[in-house]
Amino acid sequence: MLRRLLLGVxxxxxxxxxxxxxxxxxxxxxxxxxxxxxxxxPEFTKQTGIDVNLEVVNYAEMHTKLVPxxxxxxxxxxxxxxxxxxxxxxxxxGWLLPLDERIAADKFxxxxxxxxxxxLVGKVDGVxxxxxxxxxxxxxxxxxxxxxxxxxxxxxxxKYGKDLGVPxxxxxxxxxxxxxxxxxxxxxxxQGLRPDPIAMEWSNYLFANGGEYHDANWKATLNTExxxxxxxxxxxxxxxxxxxxxxxxxxxxAFNVMAQGKSYSYITYNFFRAGIDDPSKSSVVGNVEIMAxxxxxxxxxxxxxxxxxxxxxKSSPNPDAxxxxxxxxxxxxxxxxxxxxxxxxTRTDVFDDPEVNAKYPYAQAMKQMLxxxxxxxxxxxxxxxxxxxxxxxxxxxxxxxSPAEALAAVEAEMTELAKKDGKLQ
Amino acid sequence: MNQHLNIxxxxxxxxxxxxxxxxxxxxxxxxxxxxxxxFTSIHDYTLIAPNFDTFTGFANYVSAxxxxxxxxxxxxxxxxxxxxxxxxxxxxxGVALMLNSVERFKPIYYxxxxxxxxxxxxxxxxxxxxFLHPSLGIVNxxxxxxxxxxxxxxxxxxxxxxxxxxxxxxHQVSFMIVLLLAGLSALPKExxxxxxxDGAGTFKAFRHITLPLMWPVIIVTLLIRLIFAVKTxxxxxxxxxxxxxxxxxxxxxxxxxxxxxxxxxxxASAMAAILLMLILxxxxxxxxxxxxxx
Numbered sequence: 001m002l003r004r005l006l007l008g009v010x011x012x013x014x015x016x017x018x019x020x021x022x023x024x025x026x027x028x029x030x031x032x033x034x035x036x037x038x039x040x041x042p043e044f045t046k047q048t049g050i051d052v053n054l055e056v057v058n059y060a061e062m063h064t065k066l067v068p069x070x071x072x073x074x075x076x077x078x079x080x081x082x083x084x085x086x087x088x089x090x091x092x093x094g095w096l097l098p099l100d101e102r103i104a105a106d107k108f109x110x111x112x113x114x115x116x117x118x119x120l121v122g123k124v125d126g127v128x129x130x131x132x133x134x135x136x137x138x139x140x141x142x143x144x145x146x147x148x149x150x151x152x153x154x155x156x157x158x159k160y161g162k163d164l165g166v167p168x169x170x171x172x173x174x175x176x177x178x179x180x181x182x183x184x185x186x187x188x189x190x191q192g193l194r195p196d197p198i199a200m201e202w203s204n205y206l207f208a209n210g211g212e213y214h215d216a217n218w219k220a221t222l223n224t225e226x227x228x229x230x231x232x233x234x235x236x237x238x239x240x241x242x243x244x245x246x247x248x249x250x251x252x253x254a255f256n257v258m259a260q261g262k263s264y265s266y267i268t269y270n271f272f273r274a275g276i277d278d279p280s281k282s283s284v285v286g287n288v289e290i291m292a293x294x295x296x297x298x299x300x301x302x303x304x305x306x307x308x309x310x311x312x313x314k315s316s317p318n319p320d321a322x323x324x325x326x327x328x329x330x331x332x333x334x335x336x337x338x339x340x341x342x343x344x345x346t347r348t349d350v351f352d353d354p355e356v357n358a359k360y361p362y363a364q365a366m367k368q369m370l371x372x373x374x375x376x377x378x379x380x381x382x383x384x385x386x387x388x389x390x391x392x393x394x395x396x397x398x399x400x401x402s403p404a405e406a407l408a409a410v411e412a413e414m415t416e417l418a419k420k421d422g423k424l425q
Numbered sequence: 426m427n428q429h430l431n432i433x434x435x436x437x438x439x440x441x442x443x444x445x446x447x448x449x450x451x452x453x454x455x456x457x458x459x460x461x462x463x464f465t466s467i468h469d470y471t472l473i474a475p476n477f478d479t480f481t482g483f484a485n486y487v488s489a490x491x492x493x494x495x496x497x498x499x500x501x502x503x504x505x506x507x508x509x510x511x512x513x514x515x516x517x518x519g520v521a522l523m524l525n526s527v528e529r530f531k532p533i534y535y536x537x538x539x540x541x542x543x544x545x546x547x548x549x550x551x552x553x554x555x556f557l558h559p560s561l562g563i564v565n566x567x568x569x570x571x572x573x574x575x576x577x578x579x580x581x582x583x584x585x586x587x588x589x590x591x592x593x594x595x596h597q598v599s600f601m602i603v604l605l606l607a608g609l610s611a612l613p614k615e616x617x618x619x620x621x622x623d624g625a626g627t628f629k630a631f632r633h634i635t636l637p638l639m640w641p642v643i644i645v646t647l648l649i650r651l652i653f654a655v656k657t658x659x660x661x662x663x664x665x666x667x668x669x670x671x672x673x674x675x676x677x678x679x680x681x682x683x684x685x686x687x688x689x690x691x692x693a694s695a696m697a698a699i700l701l702m703l704i705l706x707x708x709x710x711x712x713x714x715x716x717x718x719x
């Protein structure tokens with residue numbers, strides 16, 4: 001009896017072993033796109049026989065979990081998702097495997113990606129380390145019902161001598177912010193909390209005024225006319241046209257103000273576009289649309305870009321299986337399936353897919369946002385720059401420093417960091 | 426005589442033997458990290474290049490003390506600690522005295538008082554952030570019912586620090602109450618009876634019996650609370666991230682960012698050592714003061 005039982009166990013073990021010969025383990029953030037990937041993974045296992053183990057944690061834990069695994073000779077993660085914040089640090093430390101040879105060998109086409117995406121979470125100094133996964137560029141959420149209201153249109157025309165419509169330039173948008181601040185409504189809600197919320201949101205103001213963080217040689221270009229104007233406009237929006245307390249809002253609090261119908265507009269991450277149509281969170285379902293942040297001219301945009309990329313760490317226990325997974329997950333079919341579930345694409349062929357456009361009419365606005373977006377400086381000390389920027393902007397909003405003083409302080413520290421990183425000579 | 430000495434030596438050996446595991450544990454989890462931090466503080470150790478190759482002497486200490494932001498954070502930490510410890514003590518002692526004379530339902534009062542203390546500071550911060558939302562929170566709503574203008578709890582540089590102080594008091598005052606109450610209930614009854622026979626009133630009894638007998642307990646309570654208050658980090662992290670501006674940038678949160686955002690563990694260790702030194706000085710002063718009392 002016992003012998004037969006043991007034999008049975010042995011056979012069962014023998015049979016089941018090849019089926020789970022290989023497992024790809026990936027640490028991921030608990031966001032909607034991760035959930036969509038989860039639903040698609042069984043297809044991959046069926047096709048290749050490779051199991052996929054997605055370890056899902058929240059953002060705050062990711063970096064601290066990743067670094068010890070990356071430093072180790074052999075870590076436990078086969079592949080990674082990398083936030084653009086970390087790209088400089090991870091590549092400088094030499095933790096990521098260059099993918100160019102595998103891309104060439106398998107003829108994987110990276111030209112389908114929006115070029116800004118490849119710049120941000122694809123190539124570093126000419127070497128491809130990542131495949132862009134999903135984007136979280138920032139856009140302008142605005143109340144289309146208020147724009148369409150005939151009374152508003154007449155009042156706006158009387159006041160400014162121009163037609164009220166979807167803003168084509170940044171100046172036009174600022175006028176609308178002023179106009180809609182009336183009868184308990186706010187023209188805008190801002191996310192003024194230190195450090196990321198304020199630094200990321202203000203970046204849109206900088207780009208919208210035609211500014212950039214640095215020139216081609218990494219010389220800081222913040223304390224300029226565009227920079228100072230951006231800080232002044234930001235502080236005015238919080239103080240005059242926004243709700244009380246916006247200087248301490250994180251994005252969830254700011255989003256709630258928008259979702260409660262108390263604000264005309266909100267510059268935020270594109271994934272909130274889906275949230276604003278969720279009746280359990282929002283009282284303005286169907287009344288809000290998203291667009292690229294308008295720039296100084298109708299041809300230019302002011303949106304801040306943001307994205308995650310797939311990478312294989314040097315410490316990966318099974319880089320070949322990891323590459324098989326990356327190839328599959330970033331193939332047109334799977335990227336499209338993810339987009340159809342509500343995911344955020346990075347490939348032009350997915351943005352232009354008829355099915356995707358039929359289901360999500362704002363897909364083209366999202367694509368436009370990426371095409372006209374600007375990148376945040378990516379280098380080893382990106383998180384530190386965000387920290388300094390957050391502090392100084394918050395001081396300027398609190399009127400403890402003038403815009404020029406605050407920007408001069410950011411420039412000084414940014415210059416020091418860029419020198420330390422070898423970007424600036 | 427000789428035999429007596431032998432027994433004593435054997436006793437001592439046995440004592441060491443018995444406490445060895447605990448001592449080894451303490452060495453591993455307290456002394457080792459402290460020395461590691463001190464060792465790190467005199468090297469150029471960053472998370473980008475985590476090694477002890479470059480000995481820098483006191484350079485990290487010098488640059489820490491030259492950092493105006495760090496000095497600012499030390500100043501506001503001192504302010505925060507002084508205010509919360511003082512207010513919590515006044516409220517705590519008052520409530521403890523009242524509770525001490527209560528005969529019935531004591532466990533119920535204890536239960537209610539202990540509730541905030543049992544909560545994780547992160548949760549306390551999140552709850553209060555919701556309560557204090559300027560337009561959607563319940564606090565400003567209640568104020569508006571009483572026709573009071575809404576308060577910008579966390580978004581104003583003048584108010585934010587006091588908001589953090591208020592939330593900290595809400596969270597930590599029970600700690601004071603419980604400790605002081607334990608001290609009060611352990612006081613002997615006889616001096617009070619003797620005082621009453623001699624005709625002393627409540628105030629006199631408090632001034633001449635309760636206070637002198639309670640001093641050691643008070644000092645220890647203040648000391649523990651003070652050390653904890655210096656380490657306050659979670660509330661600021663959840664509620665303000667040090668803002669608006671730098672109004673609530675407490676030292677512990679500042680040091681954390683130096684290490685994990687700026688990746689400069691060497692200088693962060695130097696800052697932590699400076700903070701440790703300040704706490705040690707204060708503690709040893711209070712400890713000595715307590716010794717002179719007993």
